[in-house]
Amino acid sequence: MTTRRSFLSLAGAGLALPWLPRPARAQAKAGRVIIIGGGFGGATAAHYLRRYDPQLEVTLVEPAANFVTCPFSNAVIGGLRDLASITHGYGGLERMGVRMARLAAEAVDPAGRTVRLAGGETLPYDRLILAPGIDIRWNGVEGYGPEAAERAPHAWKGGPQTALLRRQLEAMEDGGTVIIAVPASPFRCPPGPYERASLIAHFLKTSKAKSKILILDSNEEFSKQKLFMQAWEALYPGMIEWVPASQDGKVVRVDAASLTVETEFGTKHKAAVLNLIPPQTAGRIAVDSGLTNEAGWVPVTARTFEAAKAPGVHVVGDAAVASPMPKSAFCANAQAKVVAATVVAALRGLPAPEPSWANTCYSLLAPDYGISVAGVYRLEGDAVKAVEGAGGVSPLDAPPAFRREEAKFAVGWYQAITQDTFAG
Amino acid sequence: MPLRLATQVTGTFVALAALASWSVADAQDDAAALQTAVLAGSCANCHGTDGHSPGAIPSLAGKKEEDLLKALTAFKQGKAKVTVMTRLAKGYTDEQLAALAHYFATRE
Known part of the structure; x- marks a missing residue:
C-alpha cells in the first residue's frame, strides 16, 4: 500500500513531484x-x-x-x-x-x-x-469611432475586423497605398504593426507589386526595429516606408469616408486601404x-x-x-x-510561490522568415524586473537558415501556446 | 495525454485521501511542487503543456534528466547553436535549470 508520502519520495533528490492536487481535507x-x-x-x-x-x-x-x-x-x-x-x-x-x-x-x-x-x-x-x-479608445484619434472602423479597420482584435482588412486588401487595385497608423505606446503586441506591414508587403509583392505601404507611427522607435528594417530591405525593397513621430508620423485625425488621415503637423495622406490602429x-x-x-x-x-x-x-x-x-x-x-x-x-x-515569468514573441516577416524577442522576468522588491543578461532579439547577422528555423518555430509556438491556453 | 494523466493521478489521490492524514511536511511538499510548477509554466508556452509539444518545437516530457540539464547548461553558457534558448536559459540560476530538467524528465 502506497501513501502520499512514499509516493512523493519516489521523486527523489529532495524535489517534490509535479504539483499534485491535495485530497479533500476537512x-x-x-x-x-x-x-x-x-x-x-x-x-x-x-x-x-x-x-x-x-x-x-x-x-x-x-x-x-x-x-x-x-x-x-x-x-x-x-x-x-x-x-x-x-x-x-x-x-x-x-x-x-x-x-x-x-x-x-x-x-x-x-x-x-x-x-x-x-x-x-x-x-x-x-x-x-x-x-x-x-x-x-474611440475618438482617441479624432473621427475614429465604431462606424469609421467599418471603413478603416483596426483589426486589432481578432475576428470580423481581421476578415474585413483582408477583403479590402484583396479588392485593392494595384498601385494603391496601404496606410498603417500606429498609436503611441503602450499598446497590445508592440511588434504587431510591423509584422503586419511585412506580411501585407508579402501579399502585395506577389500579387500587386506596384503598391506601397506607409507606416505612420506615433513613436520614435519600435520593437525589433533593426531586424525589421533589415528584412524589409532584403525582402521588400522600396515597398515599406516608415515615418516616426518626429517626422510627422503621428496621426491625429481621420476621415474614414475618404480614407484620409491627418498628422500632427497637418499633413494629409490618402489611402487605398487604411488600417488605423487606434489607442487602447x-x-x-x-x-x-x-x-x-x-x-x-x-x-x-x-x-x-x-x-x-x-x-x-x-x-x-x-x-x-x-x-x-x-x-x-x-x-x-x-x-x-x-x-x-x-x-x-x-x-x-x-x-505564495515566487513569481517567474518569461516572454517569447515571434514575428513572421515572410513564410520562411521569422524573428523573435525573448525576456525572463522576476520579482525584485515589489516590481517586475527583466533578468539582466537574459533575453533580447534574434541576431542581426544571422544566415537565412536561422530565419527559416525561427519561422518554423513561430508556427510551433502558435500550436503550443494555443493548446496550453485553451487546453486542446 | 496530460489531461488523462492528471485525472488518473487525481483519482489516486482522492482514493488515498481516506488513508493519508495531512501534515506540515505535506504542505511543504505542495508548496515546493507549486513553486517548480510556476517555474516550468514559462516553458509550456512553446514546448506544450507539461512539455508535450504539438508542433515543431521539441517536446521535453519524459526526456532524460541529464540530457535536459546538459542542454540547458549549454544554452546558458552560449555553447549550443540554437535560436532562442541561448537567450532564455541565461535568465535562470543553475538550481532552477536543475529543477526544470527534473520536472520535465518526470512528466509522462
Whole structure:
C-alpha cells in the first residue's frame, strides 16, 4: 500500500513531484474562482487552476463562443492562413471541468465578492481574475469611432475586423497605398504593426507589386526595429516606408469616408486601404470597475497581480500595467499561470510561490522568415524586473537558415501556446 | 495525454485521501511542487503543456534528466547553436535549470 508520502519520495533528490492536487481535507474548502475574459490570460488561468487543483470550482465568464487570436491574425491578413485556423473554442476547458458562463460580465463588486452578469444573475466568488484584454479608445484619434472602423479597420482584435482588412486588401487595385497608423505606446503586441506591414508587403509583392505601404507611427522607435528594417530591405525593397513621430508620423485625425488621415503637423495622406490602429485601454469591465489609471490601464501589485485599487481582484494580460513585460499573448499566458498558482496557494493556506515569468514573441516577416524577442522576468522588491543578461532579439547577422528555423518555430509556438491556453 | 494523466493521478489521490492524514511536511511538499510548477509554466508556452509539444518545437516530457540539464547548461553558457534558448536559459540560476530538467524528465 502506497501513501502520499512514499509516493512523493519516489521523486527523489529532495524535489517534490509535479504539483499534485491535495485530497479533500476537512479543514480546507476548495473555493470558487471566477475568471472574466476568455482570451490568452483568462483561458490559461481557467486551465491551470483546474490543473493545479481539480477541486476548485472555476467559472469562466465569456459571452463569445470562440476566441479569434491576434497572434497569427497578420498571417490571415497577408493571405497565408484562414480565420478558422486562428479560431479556438472552449471545449477543452469544459472537458477540464471549467464551467462556462456564456454571458457578458456587467459589474464587479469586490467588497461583496460578486460578479453581476448580463441579465442580472449574480455569481459569488472567493477569488476573481480579470482578463478583459483591450478596448479601443474611440475618438482617441479624432473621427475614429465604431462606424469609421467599418471603413478603416483596426483589426486589432481578432475576428470580423481581421476578415474585413483582408477583403479590402484583396479588392485593392494595384498601385494603391496601404496606410498603417500606429498609436503611441503602450499598446497590445508592440511588434504587431510591423509584422503586419511585412506580411501585407508579402501579399502585395506577389500579387500587386506596384503598391506601397506607409507606416505612420506615433513613436520614435519600435520593437525589433533593426531586424525589421533589415528584412524589409532584403525582402521588400522600396515597398515599406516608415515615418516616426518626429517626422510627422503621428496621426491625429481621420476621415474614414475618404480614407484620409491627418498628422500632427497637418499633413494629409490618402489611402487605398487604411488600417488605423487606434489607442487602447484595458477592457471595459476594468474601466467600469474603477480599476484603471489615467492612461486607462490597471496598475497591479507585481507579486500577485492584484489590482492596486481592489486587493483580491487579480488582473492579468494586456489590461494590466506589467512593464517591462510587454502586452503580449505569451505574457498574458505566463501571468495567468503565476496567478493561478498564487490563488491555489492562497485558498489552500500555502505560502505564495515566487513569481517567474518569461516572454517569447515571434514575428513572421515572410513564410520562411521569422524573428523573435525573448525576456525572463522576476520579482525584485515589489516590481517586475527583466533578468539582466537574459533575453533580447534574434541576431542581426544571422544566415537565412536561422530565419527559416525561427519561422518554423513561430508556427510551433502558435500550436503550443494555443493548446496550453485553451487546453486542446 | 496530460489531461488523462492528471485525472488518473487525481483519482489516486482522492482514493488515498481516506488513508493519508495531512501534515506540515505535506504542505511543504505542495508548496515546493507549486513553486517548480510556476517555474516550468514559462516553458509550456512553446514546448506544450507539461512539455508535450504539438508542433515543431521539441517536446521535453519524459526526456532524460541529464540530457535536459546538459542542454540547458549549454544554452546558458552560449555553447549550443540554437535560436532562442541561448537567450532564455541565461535568465535562470543553475538550481532552477536543475529543477526544470527534473520536472520535465518526470512528466509522462
